[in-house]
Amino acid sequence: MPRFDTLNPARMVWDGPAPAPEEAVLEYTRELEKFLAEIERRAFRMAQVGLRDPDDALDAVQDAMLKLARNYASRPSAEWRPLFYRILENGIRDMQRRRSVRKRIMTWLPSAKEDPDHEAQDPLDNVADSAPPIPEVLMQGQAMQQLEVSLRALPARQREAFMLRNFEGLDVAETARAMGCSQGSVKTHYSRAVHALREQLGEVW
């Protein structure tokens, strides 16, 4: 039975059996697994909204899981959600940047410019297609598809704020931690996102 020294609260110490270090590691590994299992599908869909491609989205989610498990597993579990989404958003942004650079390079390649026969085989035709290659199985009706298209049209920060606040249910403080900005910025981004989406989808919905 754990006992505390009640005479001097400043010196209160745990007097019970200390948990074995291995047990402690196992405990937070189990907790982390539970957390990842609970979050992974939503994270995947959010990554897919940003990246379009399911394979890229899966890569981004796996990378975020790995980084969280490696670097932040020992942090209090209450911090995991904003940390995870911060890692995920950084990964999504990196992938988008790489795509953008690739697109610029492909545009400047002499073979692509000079040889008109190559135009039809330009890989960018597939990458920058405005119609998202979402498998039928992932579509939950016309409305969700329209919402995704509208979300992609938003500036990245507004999209992040909207998805974290509305889809993931983070509060303003957690969203601010996930986005690495102030709570005021979160409120501004979110408000603008809702306004823009409502304007775009109001008539359709």
Next chain:
Amino acid sequence: MNEQLPGEPRDSFEERSRALFHESVDGLDFALRSRLTQARNAALEAAAARRTPWFSRIGVLAPAGVTAAAVLGAFLWLGSPLSQHAVTVADGQSNLEDLELVASADEGSGDAMDMLQDDIEFYDWAEKAANSGPAASS
């Protein structure tokens, strides 16, 4: 602005978009769910491999260290320069005796020559065995 308390009614647009998103999450197919599970397991395994705490490593390394120290101590004791020196001296004496034997044979000592002739077949076999390597000795 959009700070809402739990239970507070949300904007219908936000409610609808949230519901649509969660429906799409629930509609993920089995193959994707399986890939996500694999990704999660891979991440946890990789992290567990790296996260092995230093104190548990000490628990494994301490007995290994004691064993290594014991082996090193035994090696130093048994294979010390003193014992090697003793062996060298003994070998040196044996070599000296051999030299004397050969020298006396060179001088035509009768005893030595007789001994060689008696065992000439043995020495012949020993020479062949030595020249043909370890396989011949068996």
